[in-house]
Amino acid sequence: MEWLQFLVDHRGEVFRLTAEHIGLVGLATIGAMAIGIPAGVFLHRRPRWRVPVLGFVNVVQTVPSLALFGILIPLPLIGGIGARTALIALVLYALLPVVTNTAAGLAGVDPKVREAAVAMGMTNRQLLWKVEFPLALGVILTGVRVATVIGVGLATIAAAIGAGGLGVFIFRGLAMLDSRLILAGAIPAAAMALAADFLLGLVERRFGVRHA
Amino acid sequence: MNPAVEFRDVSFQHGPGRPTLSSISFVLPVGETLALIGRSGSGKTTVLKLINRLFEPTTGIVYVEGKATTGWDPIRLRRRIGYVLQEVGLLPHLTVAENVGLVPRLEGWEPVRTEQRVRELLTLVGLDPDRFARRYPHELSGGQRQRVGVARAVAADPPLVLMDEPFGALDPITRAELQQEFKELQMQLKKTLVIVTHDVPEACLLGTRIGLIQEGRLVECLPPAEFLRSTHPEVLAVLRTLSSTLT
Numbered sequence: 001m002e003w004l005q006f007l008v009d010h011r012g013e014v015f016r017l018t019a020e021h022i023g024l025v026g027l028a029t030i031g032a033m034a035i036g037i038p039a040g041v042f043l044h045r046r047p048r049w050r051v052p053v054l055g056f057v058n059v060v061q062t063v064p065s066l067a068l069f070g071i072l073i074p075l076p077l078i079g080g081i082g083a084r085t086a087l088i089a090l091v092l093y094a095l096l097p098v099v100t101n102t103a104a105g106l107a108g109v110d111p112k113v114r115e116a117a118v119a120m121g122m123t124n125r126q127l128l129w130k131v132e133f134p135l136a137l138g139v140i141l142t143g144v145r146v147a148t149v150i151g152v153g154l155a156t157i158a159a160a161i162g163a164g165g166l167g168v169f170i171f172r173g174l175a176m177l178d179s180r181l182i183l184a185g186a187i188p189a190a191a192m193a194l195a196a197d198f199l200l201g202l203v204e205r206r207f208g209v210r211h212a
Numbered sequence: 213m214n215p216a217v218e219f220r221d222v223s224f225q226h227g228p229g230r231p232t233l234s235s236i237s238f239v240l241p242v243g244e245t246l247a248l249i250g251r252s253g254s255g256k257t258t259v260l261k262l263i264n265r266l267f268e269p270t271t272g273i274v275y276v277e278g279k280a281t282t283g284w285d286p287i288r289l290r291r292r293i294g295y296v297l298q299e300v301g302l303l304p305h306l307t308v309a310e311n312v313g314l315v316p317r318l319e320g321w322e323p324v325r326t327e328q329r330v331r332e333l334l335t336l337v338g339l340d341p342d343r344f345a346r347r348y349p350h351e352l353s354g355g356q357r358q359r360v361g362v363a364r365a366v367a368a369d370p371p372l373v374l375m376d377e378p379f380g381a382l383d384p385i386t387r388a389e390l391q392q393e394f395k396e397l398q399m400q401l402k403k404t405l406v407i408v409t410h411d412v413p414e415a416c417l418l419g420t421r422i423g424l425i426q427e428g429r430l431v432e433c434l435p436p437a438e439f440l441r442s443t444h445p446e447v448l449a450v451l452r453t454l455s456s457t458l459t
Contacts, residue, residue: 116301119264120315120364121290134305 003183010184018188020083021165024158025151025196028087032094032147037140039095040102041128050103057096065093065154069161086155086163093154094147101143105136138208145200152193156185166192214278216242216372216404217263222272224258233258233428235272240421242371245398245405246433247419249412249450254425256408260374263406264293276372291315294365294373294403298381301361302349308334308360309345315368333363336400338393355386362394366401375407379414391417412454416440424450 007014043050063071072078072085079085109132117131159167166185173181217240224233233255240246248256261267262274265281274281281289295301302311309330316326331341337359349357358378365373378394379387391414398405398418409415415422416436423433426446434442440451 110304112297112301113303115266116295116297117303119266119290119293119295119297121287121318123287126318131303131305 002180003187006180006184007188014184014188017164017166017168017185018192020163021152021155021167021189021192024083024086024090024155024163024165025148025192028090028094028151028155029144029148031087031091032098033144035091036095036098036143036147037102040099040140041106041133043099043103044106044132054100054103057092057099060092061096065089065157066160068092069157073161081162083158083163085161086158090151090154090158094151097143097146097150098140099143101146102136102140105139105143106132108139109135138204141200141204141207145197145204148196148200149193152189152196156189213242215239215275216244216277217246217406218275218278219259219262220273220275222262222269222274224255224262224267225270226258226267233262236428236430237272238423238430238433240404240406242404243402244420245407245418246421246423247415248406248408248423248425249410249415250425252410255428256425257376259425260295260376260406260408263372263374264290264295291319291368292370292372294367294370296358296361296365296373296375296378298377302357302364304349307346307348308339308352309341311349311360312363312367314364315370319368321368329367330363333367334360336397337363339363354382355390358382358390362397366403370403372404372406375405377408377410380410387411387414394418412450 039053043053060068068089069086072089073080078088113131113135114127117127122130155163155165156167156170159165159171166189169181169185170189173179173183173185217238219236219238222233222236226232236259238246248259250256258267262269263276263281265284265286268282276284276289276293303314306314309327312330312333313326316329321329330345334341334344339356339359344352344356344360349360352360358381361378365375379390382390395417405418407415407418409418416439419436421433421435422439424431424439424444424447431446432439432442432444439447442448
C-alpha cells in the first residue's frame with residue numbers, strides 16, 4: 001500500500017490534480033451534452049442526416065485517443081498544448097453515446113403515445129418538450145453517464161499534452177518506472193469513474209420514466 | 213346547422229399496398245353517434261384519422277362543422293375533437309390529473325379552472341379524484357385507464373369525440389359495465405360521436421347509426437333497427453357470427 005502513503009504525503013498535489021481531472025471531465029460532459037442532445041433531436045427530426053452525422057461521431061470514436069490528441073495539437077485555433085485541446089478531444093469522444101442515446105431515446109417513444117399527443121392538438125414543439133423529451137430522458141441520461149465514465153478514463157491521457165489531471169502521476173510513474181506513482185494516479189481515477197457511474201445512475205433513476 | 217362531419221366522395225390511399233378507402237360518403241348530424249364496424253384492416257381507423265386530419269384525403273373532401281379539414285388549422289381542429297384510443301393513449305409520464313387536464317392546459321386555461329374541471333370529470337367517469345388524480349397510468353387497471361381516456365377526451369368540452377375501439381382491451385364484464393355507463397354519460401354530454409368497434413352489440417347500444425366498412429368501402433350506413441334488417445351480404449355475414457355465438 002505504498003501508493004496510499006504516497007497519496008497522503010503528497011495530498012496537496014493530489015487534490016489539485018483531482019480537481020483538474022474533475023474539471024476536465026465535467027466541462028467535457030457539459031460540452032458533449034450541449035452539442036450532442038440538440039444534435040440527437042435534430043437527427044430524430046431529420047432522419048436523412050442520421051447516416052452522415054452518426055458516421056462522423058463513430059469515426060471519431062475509432063481514432064486512438066493518444067493519436068487524436070496528437071492530431072489536434074498542430075491545428076490552428078483549437079490546437080496547441082494544454083487543457084483546451086484536451087477538452088476538445090474529450091468532448092469529441094463523449095459525443096457518440098450522447099448523440100446516439102438521444103436519437104434512440106426519442107425514436108423509442110411509443111408511436112401510439114406520439115399519435116395520441118398529436119391527435120390532442122399538440123404542436124411539434126409541444127410534442128418534443130412535453131412528450132418525447134421527458135419520455136426519452138432516461139435513455140439520454142444513460143448516454144451521459146456512459147460518456148462521463150469513458151471521459152474519466154480518457155482524461156488521464158490528457159496529461160500527455162499538458163492538460164493536467166491524475167494522468168500526470170501515471171505518466172510520471174511510467175517515465176520513472178515507479179509503480180507507486182502509476183497506482184497513485186490510476187486508483188483515484190478508477191474510484192472517480194465508479195463514483196460518477198453510481199451518482200449518475202441515481203440521477204437516471206430519479207428522472208427516468210418508469211413504464212408499466 | 214352544418215352537420216358535425218360530412219364525407220363527400222372521400223378516397224384515401226396510404227401508399228402502395230396499404231389500407232385504402234374508396235369513395236366514402238356520409239353525413240353525421242350534430243348530436244348523433246356513428247358506430248363504425250368492419251373486419252380488421254377494413255379502414256375503420258383511417259376514417260377517424262381523416263376526421264382529425266392525422267390523414268388528409270387523397271381525393272374528395274372531409275367536412276367538419278361545414279369546413280373542409282384541409283382548410284382548418286390542424287392544431288385548432290384537433291383541439292375541438294376529443295380522441296380516445298385503446299389504453300395505450302395515456303401519456304405514461306403524466307399523472308391521471310395531468311393527462312385529463314392536458315388539452316385545457318394547452319388551451320391556456322387558468323390552473324384553478326383546469327383543476328376544477330379535472331375533478332369534475334374524474335367524478336363523472338366514476339374515479340374518486342382524491343384517490344386517483346395523482347396516480348400514474350401504469351398504476352391503474354385497464355378499465356380505470358379507459359375511464360381516464362374518456363375523461364381526457366372530453367376535458368376541453370369538444371363538440372365532437374372520436375373513439376377507436378375504446379373498450380376493446382377490457383374483459384367482457386368490465387366492458388359491458390363501461391359500455392352501459394358510457395351510454396348514460398353520452399346522454400348527459402350530448403356530443404357528436406364516431407366510435408370504431410369490433411363489437412356489434414356495442415355498436416347497436418351506442419350508435420344512432422351503424423356504418424359497415426368492407427375493404428375500404430362504406431357498404432351500409434343505417435340506424436340500428438334498419439341495419440339489423442339489411443340484406444347486404446356483408447351485413448348478413450356479420451349478423452351470422454353474432455347469432456352463432458349466442459346459440
